[in-house]
Amino acid sequence: FFHADPHPGNLAIGPGEKIVFYDFGQIGVIDDFLKENCIELLLGMMRYDVDKVTRALLRLGAGSDSVNRTELKREVARLQQKYYGLPLSQIKMGEALGELVELSTRFRIRIPPELSLMAKMLMTVENIVAQLHPQLSIVDIAEPYGRKVLMKKYSAGKIKEKLQNFSLDYASLLSAAPRELEDILGLIKDGELKIKLEHTNLRRLLARADVISNRISLAIILASIIIGTSLIVNNSTSHFLNRFPLVEAGFALAMILGLFLVYSIMKSGKY
DSSP, X not given: OEESOOOGGGEEEETTTEEEEOOTTSEEOOXXXXXXXXXXXXXXXXXTOHHHHHHHHHHHOBSGGGSOHHHHHHHHHHHHGGGTTOOGGGOOHHHHHHHHHHHHHHTTOBOOHHHHXXXXXXXXXXXXXXXXXXTOOHHHHHHHHHHHHHHHHTSHHHHHHHHHHHHHHHHHHHHHHHHHHHHHHHHHHTTOOOOOOOOTTHHHHHHHHHHHHHHXXXXXXXXXXXXXXXXXXXXXXXXXXXXXXXXXXXXXXXXXXXXXXXXXXXXXXXX
């Protein structure tokens, strides 16, 4: 775990020049998954590796399936331009991590809250270090530890452990497969197997199709009134119809319907 609020009031120097922390009201917990991906994020930012940063963000975040990855990569690249050409000693990890957290929020990637706490903690520590020892770089201090974590991740022991866990998971899956298959076959045999398919945008599509069909119907009615009125007047031998302003009434009705059709199209903004 880490102290998430290390401002000067929560710090002291103890005997033997040891740093003492007070007030553990705000703490964060980092598991191996979060630690490895945070290091991937920071290393990717320092090396200007857009793909590495993007992959780490998507691994960390929930709801990342609907993210526009091309746009996300473009924004990450734009963010990295800020640090392009800077020496490591001038890169502030807390600020870089905070900007990545803000970018994730903009793309609705739900990242773990510990990542936000870590960004806040790093920014506080870097401000304190800048006041006490401006020449000291947090990046230079942290980089060897980051490399050590990555080396441990790809060490023979860690790979062996992952393979063992992988084997146990698949063994459990294979042992449960016959029973699950038997249940599915039983449902098929009894005619009770149901498959649910749901189109996420079907309602919007149906609503749009309904609007289009209404406009087509209105246009057909409008054309029918105009043509029908003209035919009746031209072919009529009745003195009553000749005296009645049928053409004017028909065209007035057609104009009203036409204006309504134009208004509805303009109001939708899709023309």
